[in-house]
Amino acid sequence: MPDILDWSGSDLERLELEAFEGRSNEMAARMREEVAAGRLPFLSMPYMDGLLEQLDGLQDYLAGFEHMLLLGIGGSALGARALQKAFFPRQDQPCHDGPWLWIADNVDSYALESYMAKLPPEKTVVVTVSKSGGTIETVGQYFIIRDWMRGRIGDDWTEHMLLVTDEKAGFLRKEADENAIRTLPVPDNLGGRYSVLSAVGLVPALFLGMDVRALVDGAREMAAPLADPGLDGEALAKLPSFDLAVWANGLMRAGYDQLIFFSYIPLWASFGDWFAQLWAESLGKEGKGSQPIAAIGATDQHSVNQMFLDGPRNKACLFLTCPTLPAGPRFPENLPDAFDYVRGKEFGELIQAEGMGTRMALQKNGVPLVEMRMEHDDPRQAGKLIALLGAATILAGWLMDINPLDQPAVELGKRLAKARLGADGLPEETADLADFLTSQRDEREF
Known part of the structure; x- marks a missing residue:
């Protein structure tokens, strides 16, 4: 059938x-x-054979950990969670004894502090996923977890890090080059919501023992x-x-x-x-x-x-x-x-x-x-x-005569949030923020 x-x-x-x-x-x-211009790697998957070889080489490395902490948001997390729930349901069932995948996909102090208090760093690999290397929700968590790892493990902290990011540019690429951290690339023109069939989704799937090749096939x-x-x-x-x-x-x-x-x-x-x-x-x-x-x-x-x-x-x-x-x-x-x-x-x-x-x-x-x-x-x-x-x-x-590969309106909220935190180079957003904060509010107790 x-x-x-x-x-x-x-x-x-x-x-x-x-x-x-x-x-x-x-x-x-x-x-x-x-497809010919390389703008639809989600469908053409020119990167896939090379990625599968890289994943084969990572199997023994990942098998050395009991926990994976995935730092990512939006498309960097939703696909991984869908695969986890679909094909590794036992983590949510009684008496599960590992491995464990934890997905930090929000600005949640309760969760982040819990991970640092309860995860054994020597048995944990941290996978940070950001194509641009500048997603503040993700990179912000990386900064904190990086310091936690350094404090608990010392010079071996880099052995517990895996960065999934742009192959050439961005903060995480620079971080990987300067500290000799393992990386896997997010292919060019592969937006986050289309990226589950790349290292973004396949690394956690491999860690949990899923049949990655069947998924790809x-x-x-x-x-x-x-x-x-x-x-x-x-x-x-x-x-x-x-x-x-x-x-x-x-x-x-x-x-x-x-x-x-x-x-x-x-x-x-x-x-x-x-x-x-x-x-x-x-x-x-x-x-x-x-x-x-x-x-x-x-x-x-x-x-x-x-x-x-x-x-x-x-x-x-x-x-x-x-x-x-x-x-x-x-x-x-x-x-x-x-x-x-x-x-x-x-x-x-x-x-x-x-x-x-x-x-x-x-x-x-x-x-x-x-x-x-x-x-x-x-x-x-x-x-x-x-x-x-x-x-x-x-x-x-x-x-519909629109571009289904970009997300222009989402970027405005990101820029305004950065302005709120004092980032430079955002004069228009900073002015809008000042107007918003000084405007007359209609606030009522409930």
Whole structure:
């Protein structure tokens, strides 16, 4: 049974898709041009063979540690966490005895102090991830952890550091060169939200013992047709990533400005957070885009699903399922009569029934829905899903006539934060900050 996109509930017939479908030749030409120019390494993956060799050489080194502390934020952490939750669930289960991956992805003094108080530095490797080498939330944590390591271990502190950053430029590259710290590169033109299939996501995956090559093979299978130098409009129009991009644009034109990512693969729920950044940061530009909403089945049937089903009709849904999830234990036979419908059934049947019920209810209530039905919940299928959604996002942005690879609005908040901390070279932001701090406030106690 292959992986399937089920379009039965997508409302294709009600959406105006012809204008977007008719741009397949244009999109194929752009894809060929961008791939040839090296601007889409997420799809072409020219770095991958070399990276896999480097990862093979790191296995023995990483095996010498019990803990990995990953310093990263946004795309430098969300993919790693999704892989951890999906394929290393035992860290969250009773009596786990290692290895442990800890992800410091926020400006959280409680967490940072806890790591320094409780992690054994001699058994810990610190992986700092920042393409630019200047992400203050990440580099700020690096400064503090670096001093902690120096104080606890002494001259051997560099043996407990691994930097994932630009190959040539930035503070972390300079830090690596000056202190002979191990590094792995983030390829040029590979933005954080597209970087899970690089050292950013694969180093923690390797540390936890995941099948990294299966993950990569799945992604390559999905991406190869898009990176083909002979790609034409006819071939592109047959690819699922283009179908999803066209559908998304039809939805937005019809006023569906929210896109639910509903995961009925419980261990894959964190892919919803990964997708939310991918979609929002790529497509939320120039007053355009649709708001991604991560939801977990069956948990969110009992929380936000009421809004999905009976709120404003502005929502569509990507619905993630897998019919081959573990069966689990059986319900006992000696149940009260009110629960006789599950007597003797396998526990795993419940999530499948819940998923079908929710999918049908969403469709019945007018929510356009595409089911992404994975053959298995294994790393290869995860790689396919990552590449599919990444490619669909890029194509959706091009069809919207925006750049899905930058994030200009996000940079303003970063500059204002630096101005607040007294950074030089930001005269406009410093003036805006002064105006903000001296403006009349409407503050009320509660």
